[in-house]
Amino acid sequence: MQPILKIDLTTGKTEEYQIPERWEKDFLGGASLAARILYSSLTRELDPLSPQAPLLFITGPMTGTSGPTTGRFVICGKGPATGLWAESNIGGFWGPELRAAGYDGLWITGKSETPVYLWLNGSRLEVRSAAHLWGADTYTTQDRIKEEIGEKSVHVCVIGPAGEKGVLFASMMCDHGRMAGRTGLGAVMGAKNLKAIAVHGEQQIPVYDLAEYKTLRSESNRKLREDNEAKILRDIGTGGVANYAEYLGAMPVKYYSQGAFENIDNISGAKMTETILTGRSACQGCVIACGRVVALPGDRSKRKGPEHETMVGFGANLLNDNLEAIVNLGELCDRYGMDTISCSNTIGLAFRLFEKGIITEKDTNGLALQWGDVDAIKELVNLIGRGEGFGELLSQGSRRVAAYFGVEEEAVQVNGLEVAYHDPRGVSGMALSYATSPRGACHNQSDYFFVDWGHTQESLGITYYERQAQAEKAANVARHQDWRTIFNAVVMCIFANVEPEMQVRLINAACGLDWTIEDMMKCGERAWNLKRAINNRMGLIRANDKLPKALLQPAPDGGSAGYVPDIEGMLIAYYEARDWDGETGKPTPEKLIGLGLEDIAKDLWG
Numbered sequence: 001m002q003p004i005l006k007i008d009l010t011t012g013k014t015e016e017y018q019i020p021e022r023w024e025k026d027f028l029g030g031a032s033l034a035a036r037i038l039y040s041s042l043t044r045e046l047d048p049l050s051p052q053a054p055l056l057f058i059t060g061p062m063t064g065t066s067g068p069t070t071g072r073f074v075i076c077g078k079g080p081a082t083g084l085w086a087e088s089n090i091g092g093f094w095g096p097e098l099r100a101a102g103y104d105g106l107w108i109t110g111k112s113e114t115p116v117y118l119w120l121n122g123s124r125l126e127v128r129s130a131a132h133l134w135g136a137d138t139y140t141t142q143d144r145i146k147e148e149i150g151e152k153s154v155h156v157c158v159i160g161p162a163g164e165k166g167v168l169f170a171s172m173m174c175d176h177g178r179m180a181g182r183t184g185l186g187a188v189m190g191a192k193n194l195k196a197i198a199v200h201g202e203q204q205i206p207v208y209d210l211a212e213y214k215t216l217r218s219e220s221n222r223k224l225r226e227d228n229e230a231k232i233l234r235d236i237g238t239g240g241v242a243n244y245a246e247y248l249g250a251m252p253v254k255y256y257s258q259g260a261f262e263n264i265d266n267i268s269g270a271k272m273t274e275t276i277l278t279g280r281s282a283c284q285g286c287v288i289a290c291g292r293v294v295a296l297p298g299d300r301s302k303r304k305g306p307e308h309e310t311m312v313g314f315g316a317n318l319l320n321d322n323l324e325a326i327v328n329l330g331e332l333c334d335r336y337g338m339d340t341i342s343c344s345n346t347i348g349l350a351f352r353l354f355e356k357g358i359i360t361e362k363d364t365n366g367l368a369l370q371w372g373d374v375d376a377i378k379e380l381v382n383l384i385g386r387g388e389g390f391g392e393l394l395s396q397g398s399r400r401v402a403a404y405f406g407v408e409e410e411a412v413q414v415n416g417l418e419v420a421y422h423d424p425r426g427v428s429g430m431a432l433s434y435a436t437s438p439r440g441a442c443h444n445q446s447d448y449f450f451v452d453w454g455h456t457q458e459s460l461g462i463t464y465y466e467r468q469a470q471a472e473k474a475a476n477v478a479r480h481q482d483w484r485t486i487f488n489a490v491v492m493c494i495f496a497n498v499e500p501e502m503q504v505r506l507i508n509a510a511c512g513l514d515w516t517i518e519d520m521m522k523c524g525e526r527a528w529n530l531k532r533a534i535n536n537r538m539g540l541i542r543a544n545d546k547l548p549k550a551l552l553q554p555a556p557d558g559g560s561a562g563y564v565p566d567i568e569g570m571l572i573a574y575y576e577a578r579d580w581d582g583e584t585g586k587p588t589p590e591k592l593i594g595l596g597l598e599d600i601a602k603d604l605w606g
């Protein structure tokens with residue numbers, strides 16, 4: 001592998017970090033390797049917004065190789081809202097550009113005295129002032145830095161005003177619309193006074209067996225082009241699943257209090273395609289192109305169309321069926337640099353508390369919060385992004401907002417990360433996905449709703465259980481998590497329906513390995529357990545594995561009416577499948593040693 005460039009923003013010192021060979025084999029790259037590298041830095045005492053906090057931008061062994069959906073990279077650290085392991089996966093072209101500059105990662109520590117941006121041109125690094133960019137939105141910042149550098153093929157990863165203001169769900173953006181949305185690492189970047197990182201490189205990206213890799217790459221991309229799921233994503237985007245999810249009662253409506261949304265047809269992927277879609281966009285080398293380009297009536301400018309989470313979060317979740325308003329709200333979040341899931345979820349909590357009379361216009365500076373009121377939603381997004389008025393409180397995320405008003409149980413979050421928009425009452429596997437994800441209530445560490453819809457992987461032992469089955473699917477969820485951990489290591493997009501047999505062949509060709517599918521799954525399991533150990537070390541205990549109250553109450557209507565997941569029963573079966581200690585929630589020493597994590601076992605158990 002290529003080295004990682006370590007940059008201390010306090011001292012300005014840099015050094016190349018060579019990844020230990022064993023770690024390359026044990027963890028591959030991406031978030032898994034980052035977990036191994038950062039293990040000893042991530043302590044309970046570490047303030048995620050302090051200069052000491054590390055921020056690791058890391059690629060995978062296939063990043064930039066034009067393999068199936070491999071234009072991606074991951075940003076890792078300690079989550080400012082969760083205090084736990086944080087990782088956020090992002091597409092675009094920045095990751096491939098970094099590898100072409102000769103580095104597989106950038107490891108940032110320290111804090112600059114004044115706002116700066118980094119300009120990495122091959123092996124030459126410049127720290128430039130960003131004083132004139134502080135306060136600029138994510139799109140403007142990218143444009144101005146490109147202009148200043150004067151190099152067309154430069155790619156820039158930036159934060160917006162939200163990251164500068166310490167919004168705990170601030171994100172990072174590259175390539176005009178690709179977001180590392182979840183876990184608030186944009187606030188970590190802002191706390192370092194780091195506005196952006198521009199990269200450009202011209203080196204050949206290393207691949208162990210290029211001839212073999214090229215053959216496999218062509219075959220897998222050809223199959224992916226013809227794949228039915230990929231076609232749906234290309235034709236109607238990720239929002240294409242909206243109607244089916246709503247039909248199943250798997251789409252959160254009115255802040256998770258309803259199971260049906262009668263106006264769903266107004267905010268579906270199909271509706272967007274029929275009315276405002278003008279084009280598609282893709283990350284580097286991706287043949288799927290799930291990204292949407294839209295133009296609103298009376299405005300010919302090209303805009304980013306919302307993906308599924310944004311459509312539901314600012315749509316059904318807030319009883320809003322105005323698609324154009326959702327486009328604008330998604331763009332507003334993007335410009336401020338904020339995660340649309342956490343932002344819309346926290347706004348949903350505010351609406352719920354207002355409805356219940358727990359907060360009033362006194363708290364909101366006179367703003368009435370009525371479901372579906374687009375102007376009120378927009379006002380809150382602006383206040384959050386600017387960290388002003390009531391928005392300053394909301395910018396701390398739903399767990400802290402609910403605690404502030406003494407109603408902790410009202411927040412639909414797990415360990416400080418707001419629940420994504422796949423309701424486990426309609427697709428029960430998501431109950432375990434949310435309760436046990438290393439980064440809080442995340443739908444990407446295991447997008448098990450696809451399995452609950454019937455997308456199995458028999459060669460991995462991921463079989464079908466009825467969508468509302470309970471504990472019997474626990475071992476299946478664990479296997480699915482292990483597999484998805486590989487995606488975040490490689491780094492591939494979870495939308496790529498690539499057969500595991502092909503995936504392991506691509507990994508072997510890229511890395512010079514001779515793995516079987518079992519080896520690949522063990523690699524995923526190793527990293528999943530390592531991330532768990534990191535969280536245990538930072539204070540996570542058995543009691544943290546849970547679901548919020550709203551998801552344990554039956555929805556009154558829709559396709560999941562009357563059902564709740566038996567989360568306790570599921571967790572017991574899950575710990576058994578994982579070989580985790582049922583009392584402490586820690587991986588047992590035997591499990592860790594069996595995965596080659598002897599030092600972690602010693603650290604965790606003494």
Ligand code: SF4
Pocket residue numbers: 069070071091092281282283286287288289290291493494495496
């Ligand atoms: S499927 Fe979409 S998000 Fe995934 S790599 Fe392709 S364009 Fe990017």
